[in-house]
Amino acid sequence: MSMRLPAKQFELGSTPSGGDIPEPKPETHCYRRHHYRCHTCRRQVHGRADLDVPGSTVGPRVRLLSVYSRAMLGISLGKTTTLLEDLFGIRLSRAAALGHLRWFANLFDPVVRELLDLLKQAPVVHADETGWRIDGKNVWCWLFANPKIAVFLIDHHRSREVVERALGSSLPGVLVTDFYAAYHRLEAKKQRCLTHLLRDLAKLREELPARLVAKNIQPLIDLFQDAITLARRREELSPDEFASEADQIRERFDERWWRSSSDPDCQRIYDRLRRHKEELLTFLDDPAVPAEKNLAERDIRSVAAARSDGGVNRAAWSADAFAVAKTIVRTCQKNGLNFFRCALHAVTSRMPNQPLPLPISEAA
Numbered sequence: 001m002s003m004r005l006p007a008k009q010f011e012l013g014s015t016p017s018g019g020d021i022p023e024p025k026p027e028t029h030c031y032r033r034h035h036y037r038c039h040t041c042r043r044q045v046h047g048r049a050d051l052d053v054p055g056s057t058v059g060p061r062v063r064l065l066s067v068y069s070r071a072m073l074g075i076s077l078g079k080t081t082t083l084l085e086d087l088f089g090i091r092l093s094r095a096a097a098l099g100h101l102r103w104f105a106n107l108f109d110p111v112v113r114e115l116l117d118l119l120k121q122a123p124v125v126h127a128d129e130t131g132w133r134i135d136g137k138n139v140w141c142w143l144f145a146n147p148k149i150a151v152f153l154i155d156h157h158r159s160r161e162v163v164e165r166a167l168g169s170s171l172p173g174v175l176v177t178d179f180y181a182a183y184h185r186l187e188a189k190k191q192r193c194l195t196h197l198l199r200d201l202a203k204l205r206e207e208l209p210a211r212l213v214a215k216n217i218q219p220l221i222d223l224f225q226d227a228i229t230l231a232r233r234r235e236e237l238s239p240d241e242f243a244s245e246a247d248q249i250r251e252r253f254d255e256r257w258w259r260s261s262s263d264p265d266c267q268r269i270y271d272r273l274r275r276h277k278e279e280l281l282t283f284l285d286d287p288a289v290p291a292e293k294n295l296a297e298r299d300i301r302s303v304a305a306a307r308s309d310g311g312v313n314r315a316a317w318s319a320d321a322f323a324v325a326k327t328i329v330r331t332c333q334k335n336g337l338n339f340f341r342c343a344l345h346a347v348t349s350r351m352p353n354q355p356l357p358l359p360i361s362e363a364a
Contacts, residue, residue, distance in 0.1 A: 074306035
């Protein structure tokens with residue numbers, strides 16, 4: 001049985017149920033540059049149109065698409081050139097696409113440094129790291145972030161020296177990390193990720209005898225789960241009620257962290273609690289501090305996708321360029337800004353010796 005739809009569904013101006021995009025057509029731009037020479041210093045100068053990129057046969061939108069494909073979509077430079085040719089008929093070599101990444105990095109590197117300076121003064125800073133490769137050798141991609149900024153750095157080392165070069169030897173705010181030793185010596189209030197700790201405890205609960213679990217593991221699982229639940233109920237409780245329940249959580253913790261066990265796995269947990277006893281319940285003191293580092297893991301997850309699909313880097317400078325591009329793209333995304341509009345505005349409105357605008361929304 002067929003059904004006839006009302007004619008008004010097809011009237012001009014009605015909202016369609018689907019859509020499509022027109023066939024992309026590249027534009028050819030011809031620029032005339034007028035050159036002038038100063039009568040005093042004899043220096044030659046010339047004008048530049050908004051979309052004119054001196055020394056290039058393609059405009060900034062093509063260059064920004066190359067950067068976006070690598071840093072956001074995570075596809076390789078070779079796939080990017082195929083995309084440009086198939087959709088737009090623009091032929092580029094892989095070396096040219098790599099040059100676009102270098103151009104972007106040179107332009108926005110000062111912006112990344114300024115974002116990192118802002119991050120150092122933030123009340124809460126998240127940090128994480130994941131593997132990367134340069135010319136087949138294992139290196140590390142570091143992330144330092146907050147809800148509005150994400151700064152990526154690629155370094156050959158996974159040591160505290162990298163953290164100190166990025167953040168300094170101390171922070172005024174709270175540093176949220178896992179239990180990796182590179183963060184230990186940084187002078188700052190810290191919140192260690194309870195999700196990591198609970199994951200380790202849950203694994204031990206499956207592996208250890210029931211007697212050891214009941215005595216050492218399950219009480220800790222209950223304690224930290226209750227602490228996380230209390231933090232989620234903060235808005236439901238009065239300040240006095242929350243403070244009272246938080247004190248009870250701390251008392252329960254004080255009854256546990258100093259203990260010891262003849263079982264090496266349980267003792268390892270107690271050693272961790274003893275070492276980080278001041279860094280596990282910070283989130284109960286400050287509502288802006290989370291109990292876990294989920295924010296950092298969300299930001300750095302796309303790096304793993306780029307590593308598997310788009311490949312890694314063949315040279316250190318291209319790894320640094322990728323980190324700059326990743327920083328700008330992800331920061332735009334976190335601020336609800338369109339990367340192409342933001343970057344194109346920065347490129348076309350750039351004045352000599354003037355800093356580029358930061359990719360941060362006014363609401364931030």
